[in-house]
Amino acid sequence: MTYEQLLYTVDGPLATITLNRPKRMNALTKVLEAELRTAIEQAGRDVAVRAIVLTGVGRAFCAGMDMEELEVLPPEDIQAEQWMRPYDMNRRADYQTRYSYFPAASKPIISAINGAAAGLGLVMALYSDFRIASEKAVFATAFAKRGLIAEHGIAWMLPRIVGHTHATDLLLTSRKIDAQEALGMGLVNRVVPADELMATVQALAHSLSTEVSPRSVGVMKRQLWEAPYQSLGEAITLANAEMVESLRSEDFAEGVAHFVERRPAQFSGR
Structure with missing residues (x-):
């Protein structure tokens, strides 16, 4: 371009x-x-x-x-x-x-x-x-x-x-x-x-770009910008749903692994 x-x-x-x-x-x-x-x-x-x-x-x-x-x-x-x-x-x-x-x-x-x-x-x-x-x-x-x-x-x-x-x-x-x-x-x-x-x-x-999960960053950015339109209950409902997906993600597995193994993270964004 x-x-x-x-x-x-x-x-x-x-x-x-x-x-x-x-x-x-x-x-x-x-x-x-x-x-x-x-x-x-x-x-x-x-x-x-x-x-x-x-x-x-x-x-x-x-x-x-x-x-x-x-x-x-x-x-x-x-x-x-x-x-x-x-x-x-x-x-x-x-x-x-x-x-x-x-x-x-x-x-x-x-x-x-x-x-x-x-x-x-x-x-x-x-x-x-x-x-x-x-x-x-x-x-x-x-x-x-x-x-x-x-x-x-x-x-x-x-x-x-x-x-x-x-x-x-x-x-x-x-x-x-x-x-x-x-x-x-x-x-x-x-x-x-x-x-x-x-x-x-x-x-x-x-x-x-390197120290935190890009998947987490993207989801939390969306949570922050949508929160002004939500009640507390709605924000919690969204967070609970996103938490389930986070626990299933590659980045969650990597987040645990790099902490336990004491090495730099290698997040995929997935």
Whole structure:
């Protein structure tokens, strides 16, 4: 697969997707948006890939929608069929929309936030499973300053991550916050020096790829993202059913064997 506005590389079990419009602070275009979904789907289909890293070239992670495209964007484009196609028919309809398909990917997605994450850039980070930020990263919702609203489910996502009070602040004021403030409110998992960002993210991805069962990771990711829609009883019922399948899996047998034999795990994902 050849991409025009992003870079896609695979190194062992790690797929790295790098937004590649540095002169425009990796702002989204229709081309880049379509390529991003294709790249995540490509990584999802690759049986050798066990973790996905999303980052940007240059000084920004993603500065949102490209203003030149936003100015001429037809209002109805936001609901265009090309953006709303199902990612996985076995997943909730909630995770089949324009950006919410990130949670439908069975593999963990790590956002390596190297710089500005604003508007849709912040939305993508929120839909990721991990957010590791450079000390140079800055964050802003930006929507209110553009005369827009809390789009693509961010009004649902943001309070669940940072709480209602912080979400109200960030959405209504559109103010910028730095990496340390983002860490303090729980918006990111970790803040590291800029020159250590990719090494830190790759170490996390390597751990997810080699030290834990990819089958377990995929199931637990699904449990975590579906839990907000479930009662406690429903969550327990699902967990009980999944536990039966886990106990029958190759990865469970390997999980016991490598512990007893005191050797590195060799999980198959089955």
